Amino acid sequence: MPATRLPSIRSQKLSTASRTRTQAEYAIGAGDVLSIKVYDHEELTVKVRVTEGGAIDFPLIGQVYVGGLGISAAAERIEVALADGYIIEPQVTIFIEQFKSKKVVVLGPVHNPGLVELNGPITLLELLSQVGGLKDNAGQTATIKRQGNGTQENISINLDRLIRTGDPQQNIQIQGGDTVSIAEGAVCFITGEVNQPGEYLCARNATVLKILSLAGGFTERALESGMKINRTVNGVKHVVQHVDQDTLVQPDDVIIVPERTISKKEESLCYITGEVNRPGAYPCSRRMSILKLLTRAGGFTEKALESGIEINRQVNGNKQVLQAVNKDTLLLPEDVVVVPASAAKKEAVCYITGQVNRPGAYPCGRNTTVLKMVSLAGSFTGIAAESRIKINRMINGTKQVLEDVDHDTLVRPEDVIVVPESFF
Structure with a gap:
């Protein structure tokens, strides 16, 4: 009596293959160990290793060439051979027990470059993790050299988009024989x-x-x-x-930053006083802004009223007080920038945490950027993942996480800037 074909078995095989990511993704190669079953014929259950020539020995039918085939195609090839006078409508499932046939080479600024033996299907992001991640001097591009049909294909990958956003178009499937070259950063x-x-x-x-x-x-x-x-x-x-x-x-x-060879009396200077960490006189070069002078002076103290900054300026021998100023306001030689202390009302603050030298709360006025906050916090540590900064922000009582953050992103009062540790 002919065996009844059960569609559920075929769908089960597809589901299993999908879960292991081998179906239609992995080409069987030399050294792979296959577990093969024939439905309703347990005596034909075997584990076999693929030879260097791409063949296996299977009961009843002998040698079958499966090298280079996907899981479904190999199963169908065995089914066709078994149906030729041995079993009526055979149903074959294949599971890869060991992946031994696929190797890739990873070159460039990664922590463990060299030959990598693949343990099954793997994406570029998974491969980078397997080799220890990117070094700090890694660039923004990777090139995958792939041989096929006697020609070489060069696939360019934007690593910045891959790592920051997980862009699936950049996170391609790696194949055996690929050479992955990571460019060095500028x-x-x-x-x-x-x-x-x-x-x-x-x-x-x-x-x-x-x-x-x-x-x-x-x-x-x-x-x-x-x-x-x-x-x-x-x-x-x-x-x-x-x-x-x-x-x-x-x-x-x-x-090149040269050493001062003239005294401060001879050099054009600006002055900053009040609630900054290093008040004093500083060189007042062309296009010196309040922000640059603040950076030179070590940023605000905790008591600074950022919104109350003033400039005392001498014009034709008369003192003028400029109050409508911001951090982009340009200074003139001999200007005195005054940063007052905050009154009883609490000054708006933002917070910065993670891989900066002085995490904590800092004044957060209008037009404050992430770069300004990093500067106030003593800059990044050596292991900061500068390209993966996030901002935790409360909007109408709901926490939102801003992912696409760069140094020019404006922050708001009570924002929490998170600088994670680099894993690459």
Whole structure:
């Protein structure tokens, strides 16, 4: 009597394969160990290893070539052979017990580069985790070199979109034989009178202010108005002379902060007093803003009334008090910036936590950015995941988490800025 075909068995096989992510995703290869069952014929249940030639030995039918086939195709090939005079309408299921055939090479700034043996289907994000993650000097792109039909395909991946958003279009399936190359990130250099001279990641649209912040700011001997950039263009070195903190930097730029060779009496100065951490006189270079002067002065104290900042300015020998100012207001030489203490009314604050040097609560006025908060908190630690900052924000009594946060994102009172630890 012919065996009755049960559709539920086939659907069960598809479900199992889907759960293990092998169906239609994994091509069987040499060294793989397969568990094969034939419905209603337990005597044909076997575990076999695929030979180097891509074949297996199966009861009744002998050698079957399954190398390069997916799970369904291999099962169907065995079913066809069994139906040829052995079993009526056989139903075969295959489960991969051990994955041994697939290897990839991972190159570039990852913690454990080299040859990786795959243990089944794997995505790019899973592979990066398996090799220990990206190093700090990793760039924003990965290239996957894939051989097929005698040609090589180069697949470009945007790592920033992959890691920050989990973009499924970037998180592609890795195949055996792939070579995954991680690009090194662009870097800039800063030397001279900064607290931590050295090499720093230099992302697109990075400014001198950003690199200065990473380098711990100026020393007391720095001549801010004398900054230069050594830049190589088409193999020719150029010196960029008119540099301020808003100047955009390019990969491999060398920012030079010279030592002051003139006294403060001879140099144009601005002054800041009141509720800042380091009140005093500071070089007042071209396009010096209140924000830059605040950064030089170590930011606000806990008692500062940020919304009450004033500028005392001498105009034709007469003192003027400018009150309608903000952090972008430009200063003139000899200006005195006054940061008053807050009154009984509590000044609006934001909070910053995680991988910054001084987590805590800081004044949070209008137009305050994430970068300003990071500056007030003493900049990032060495293990900060700068590209994955989040903001926890209460809106109408409901907590919302803002994911797409960069340094220019404006913060609101009571926001909590979270700087996570880097896993790559």
